[in-house]
Amino acid sequence: MSARPFKRILLKLSGEAAMGDQDFGIDPRMVQRVAGEVKAAKDAGYELCLVIGGGNIFRGMAGAAKGMDRATADYMGMLATVMNALAMQDALEQLGVETRVQSAIPMASVCEPYIRRRAERHLQKGRVVIFAAGTGSPYFTTDSGAALRAAEMKCDALFKGTSVDGVYDRDPKAHADAVRYDSISYGKVLGDNLKVMDAAAIALCRENDIPIVVFNIREAGNLARVLAGEGRATIVGGAN
Ligand code: UDP
Secondary structure (H helix, E strand, C coil), rough: CCCCCCCEEEEEECCCCCCCCCCCCCCCHHHHHHHHHHHHHHHCCCEEEEECCCCCCHHHHHHHHHHCHHHHHHHHHHHHHHHHHHHHHHHHHHHHCCCCEEEECCHHHHEEEEEEHHHHHHHCCCEEEEEECCCCCCCCCHHHHHHHHHHCCCCCCEEEEEECCEEEECCCCCEEEECCCEEEHHHHHHCCCCCCCCCHHHHHHHHHHCEEEECCCCCCHHHHHHHHHCCCCEEEECCC
């Protein structure tokens, strides 16, 4: 990946990034490690927005599959993302990084409500802003929440931290001969139904010309390397 003049980025992590090697929930050591990556990026001069999923705690689809009302289950999923956001805020502040959590579902005693202009001020003051509760609406995912916030906050790129080093034509964990892309268009990702982010999130990034940088967050020091144009990553972007 070549170095790009990114200044403000949105980092999207799935809830699994907070889970570590556990099967469920939050592993504080894993959150601390990822917080270290975020601090390094901040210290390198980047403005950082964060969105963390909730799949390590609850997914609406899983609840619905077991007979729950889908919207209710999705609200539970959104609440799960707030727990992850608070865990990350705690880990970042222990490292001395000023952080604010803003939730799309207002919960005044816990964190700020999402207010775009206020988030902008936080970023200008050098704070990391964690956007919790996704879009605030059921039937969406935190990938869509991340794409939406990246557009609203005028981020230069959406960094998607995963457990693989980019986008492949097939699941590289299941197929040893899967082919990896250095760069790929939004259209090909959508057309080939590649598992980068859900289609609504990809389409929103395409409409707003926000490149998606897919990289492995599990490798220590990788976020800083990829930001510096040195690490392995796939860039989703381009004309279509
Ligand atoms: N969710 C939602 N609306 C949103 C974002 C999330 O309803 O805008 C719910 C949905 O149930 C989802 C859960 O929150 O399954 C957790 O988010 P997600 O699955 O995106 O987490 P990740 O896979 O990134 O860990």
